[in-house]
Every structure is written in C-alpha cells, then in structure tokens.
Amino acid sequence: MDRGEIYLGPFLYSDGLGSKRRPLCVVSVPTYNAGPDVMVAMVTSGARVTSPRLGDVVLSDWQQAGLLRPSVVRAGRLQVIERRLLSAQRGTLSAGDLATVDRALRAVLALP
Numbered sequence: 001m002d003r004g005e006i007y008l009g010p011f012l013y014s015d016g017l018g019s020k021r022r023p024l025c026v027v028s029v030p031t032y033n034a035g036p037d038v039m040v041a042m043v044t045s046g047a048r049v050t051s052p053r054l055g056d057v058v059l060s061d062w063q064q065a066g067l068l069r070p071s072v073v074r075a076g077r078l079q080v081i082e083r084r085l086l087s088a089q090r091g092t093l094s095a096g097d098l099a100t101v102d103r104a105l106r107a108v109l110a111l112p
Contacts, residue, residue: 001026003028006079007090020035025040027041027075041075047067054108055105073104075107
C-alpha cells in the first residue's frame with residue numbers, strides 16, 4: 001500500500017457508536033503500511049460537503065482516483081485501521097491532488 005491509494009473500508013463515526021463503509025485515502029508511508037495497520041483519511045462526496053473544514057481537499061482528478069462522483073478528502077478526519085479491513089484498491093490520487101492533501105495534513109497537524 002502506498003500513499004494516495006483509495007480503498008473501500010469502514011470508517012468510525014466520531015462518536016464511536018458506528019461506522020460507515022466509504023472510500024478511504026491512504027496517508028501513511030509504505031514502511032508504516034508494511035505492518036498490520038494503515039492510516040487513512042475519510043473521503044466523502046463533494047456534493048454533500050455543505051460546510052468545508054480545515055483540511056478539506058476537493059479532488060480535481062476524482063475519476064482517476066476511482067471515485068464515482070466529485071469528492072473531498074478530509075485530512076482532518078484520520079483513522080488507523082487494520083489493512084485486512086480494506087477491500088481492493090479503487091484508484092490512486094493524481095500527483096497534484098496528493099500534494100494538496102499533503103499541504104492539508106500539514107495545516108491540520110500544524111506542521112511546517
């Protein structure tokens with residue numbers, strides 16, 4: 001698994017009372033992903049994002065990423081998940097979209 005790859009998998013609700021199967025974007029490095037876990041960011045339909053948040057990235061190349069409709073990566077919604085819970089890869093973010101996600105992660109985590 002590599003950064004920017006899109007998979008389907010369960011993402012926990014922030015209240016911890018359930019989850020929803022959705023596209024997830026891998027944000028951790030391959031050396032971390034070699035273990036049993038992977039860090040992912042939530043992906044949601046761009047049409048459903050009514051109040052953008054810090055870290056939201058509207059994907060320019062959403063079709064290349066294997067997504068069915070315009071979408072947003074939410075760099076502020078991260079989760080560590082077991083690799084075995086992810087289904088087959090849907091696609092990969094374009095280099096430009098991945099660079100924008102990287103900037104959003106730095107902003108959310110207050111990194112230089």
